[in-house]
Amino acid sequence: MEAESEFKEYYAKNMRGISGWFKARAYTIERWLYAAHRITGILIVLFVLAHFYSTGWHPGLWWDALLGIIVTFHTANGIRLILAELGFAVGKPLLVKKPSQRPVSIEGVQRYLVVFALVLFFVLAAIWAYYALVVQPMMG
Amino acid sequence: MSSEEAKEYALPPEVLEETIRASEELWKPVRKIKFRIYKYNPRKDYAPHWEEHELEVSRGMTVLDALLVIKGEMDHSLGVRYSCRMGLCGSCAMMINGKQMLACQTRVLEAAGDGDVVELRPLDNFPVERDLAADFTSFFEKHKAVKPWIIRNDEVELNNPTGPYKQTVDEYARYYQFTDCIKCGACLSACPTAATDYEYLGPQALAQAYRYMVDTRDDGLDVRIPIVDSEHGCWRCHFAASCSDVCPRGVDPAQGIQLLKKLLIKRKFGFKPHKPAEALPAKVKAERKE
Numbered sequence: 495m496e497a498e499s500e501f502k503e504y505y506a507k508n509m510r511g512i513s514g515w516f517k518a519r520a521y522t523i524e525r526w527l528y529a530a531h532r533i534t535g536i537l538i539v540l541f542v543l544a545h546f547y548s549t550g551w552h553p554g555l556w557w558d559a560l561l562g563i564i565v566t567f568h569t570a571n572g573i574r575l576i577l578a579e580l581g582f583a584v585g586k587p588l589l590v591k592k593p594s595q596r597p598v599s600i601e602g603v604q605r606y607l608v609v610f611a612l613v614l615f616f617v618l619a620a621i622w623a624y625y626a627l628v629v630q631p632m633m634g
Numbered sequence: 635m636s637s638e639e640a641k642e643y644a645l646p647p648e649v650l651e652e653t654i655r656a657s658e659e660l661w662k663p664v665r666k667i668k669f670r671i672y673k674y675n676p677r678k679d680y681a682p683h684w685e686e687h688e689l690e691v692s693r694g695m696t697v698l699d700a701l702l703v704i705k706g707e708m709d710h711s712l713g714v715r716y717s718c719r720m721g722l723c724g725s726c727a728m729m730i731n732g733k734q735m736l737a738c739q740t741r742v743l744e745a746a747g748d749g750d751v752v753e754l755r756p757l758d759n760f761p762v763e764r765d766l767a768a769d770f771t772s773f774f775e776k777h778k779a780v781k782p783w784i785i786r787n788d789e790v791e792l793n794n795p796t797g798p799y800k801q802t803v804d805e806y807a808r809y810y811q812f813t814d815c816i817k818c819g820a821c822l823s824a825c826p827t828a829a830t831d832y833e834y835l836g837p838q839a840l841a842q843a844y845r846y847m848v849d850t851r852d853d854g855l856d857v858r859i860p861i862v863d864s865e866h867g868c869w870r871c872h873f874a875a876s877c878s879d880v881c882p883r884g885v886d887p888a889q890g891i892q893l894l895k896k897l898l899i900k901r902k903f904g905f906k907p908h909k910p911a912e913a914l915p916a917k918v919k920a921e922r923k924e
Contacts, residue, residue: 514829581896
C-alpha cells in the first residue's frame with residue numbers, strides 16, 4: 495500500500511530529479527555547459543578522494559589525459575561562470591524590446607565568453623594531453 | 635462617414651482579393667499531425683498514459699487551437715488550462731516536444747518541424763493538476779515570498795499622498811524589462827536547479843525580487859535580502875540560462891538573478907543602489923496643471 499502511494503506521488507509531483515540536470519537537448523549551449531560542469535565537478539571530487547588517499551597515485555597514461563580534459567573544462571567554464579554570475583557579462587535590462595526579443599544575457603556579450611571558455615579549454619586540454627602523453631613517458 | 639468617403643478609404647479590389655486569398659491559405663489544412671497527449675488524473679489514475687489523436691492542421695493553427703478541436707471533437711475529458719489565447723495571461727504553458735512553450739503562441743507546424751508528431755506534457759517540476767494543467771500553488775507562494783510590492787517607510791506620505799514618486803527614465807529602465815512577467819511558470823519548469831531543489835525560489839521570484847529591489851520608489855532592499863540570500867535563494871542559480879531561453883515575454887530572468895547577485899555583493903560592502911524616491915511636491919503638480 496505504501497509503495498503504491500509513493501508511486502502515485504511520484505507522478506503527481508512530476509519532478510524531474512537528477513535527470514533534470516542533464517536534460518539539455520531543447521535548450522541553448524549554456525545548458526550543455528551546465529550539465530558538463532556538473533559531471534566534471536563530480537568526477538573531480540571522486541579523483542580528489544583517491545588523490546587524498548595516496549597523493550602519488552595517478553590513473554595512468556590515457557586516463558591522465560582524460561583527467562586533463564575534466565579539470566581544464568571545469569577551470570575554463572568556471573572562469574566564464576564567475577564573470578557571468580557576478581553580473582559582468584549579462585548586459586543591461588532593456589527598455590525597448592523587439593517583438594521576438596531574444597535574451598541579452600544569453601545572446602549578448604556572454605556568447606563571446608562561451609567561445610572564450612571553449613577556446614581556453616581546448617588550449618589547456620591540448621597542453622595537458624601533450625604533457626601526459628608525450629613528455630611524461632619520455633621522462634619515465 | 636458618407637458613401638463617397640467610404641469608397642475612398644476602402645481597399646482596392648485586387649488588394650482585398652489577395653488578402654482574402656492569403657487568409658484562406660492560412661487556414662487551409664495542409665498536413666496530418668499526430669498529437670501524443672499526456673493523460674493523468676492524480677486523484678483517480680494509478681499511472682499516467684498517453685493518448686494519440688490525428689488532426690489535419692493548417693499553417694496558422696496554434697497548439698491551443700488544435701487542443702480545443704481535440705477537446706471539442708475527440709476527447710471531451712482532456713484537461714487543459716487557457717484563457718486569453720494571445721500570450722498575455724500565461725495559463726497555457728506546457729511542454730511541447732520537450733520544451734516549455736505557450737500553447738497559444740506556438741504553431742503546430744513550427745513545433746512539429748520536419749516530423750509529424752507533437753508531444754504534449756504538463757510543465758516539468760510542477761505537480762500535475764490534471765492532464766496538461768499544472769498546479770501553481772507553490773509557484774505563487776514563492777512569488778509572494780519575495781514581497782513583490784513597493785515597501786515604503788514614510789507612513790505619513792502613504793496615508794496622505796502629496797504627489798507621485800519621482801522617477802527618471804534611466805531609473806525606470808533598470809526594472810522595466812522584468813515587469814513583463816506573466817507568471818506562466820516556464821522558467822521555473824526549465825530550471826535544472828528546480829528539478830532537485832523543491833524549495834528553490836526559482837527564476838521568476840528572484841527576477842521579481844530584483845525588479846523591486848532596484849525600483850527607486852522602493853525602500854525594502856534590506857527586508858528582501860534575507861529572503862533571497864538564503865539556502866534556497868539566488869546562490870543556487872548556476873547560470874544554465876534555460877529560464878531566459880524559454881521565457882515567452884523576453885523577461886530574461888537569468889540576467890535578473892545575476893544582477894541580483896551583484897547587488898547582494900555590493901550591499902555586503904555597504905553600497906545601496908538608490909535612496910527611496912521622494913514624492914513630487916504638490917506645488918509642482920499644481921504648476922503642471924496650469
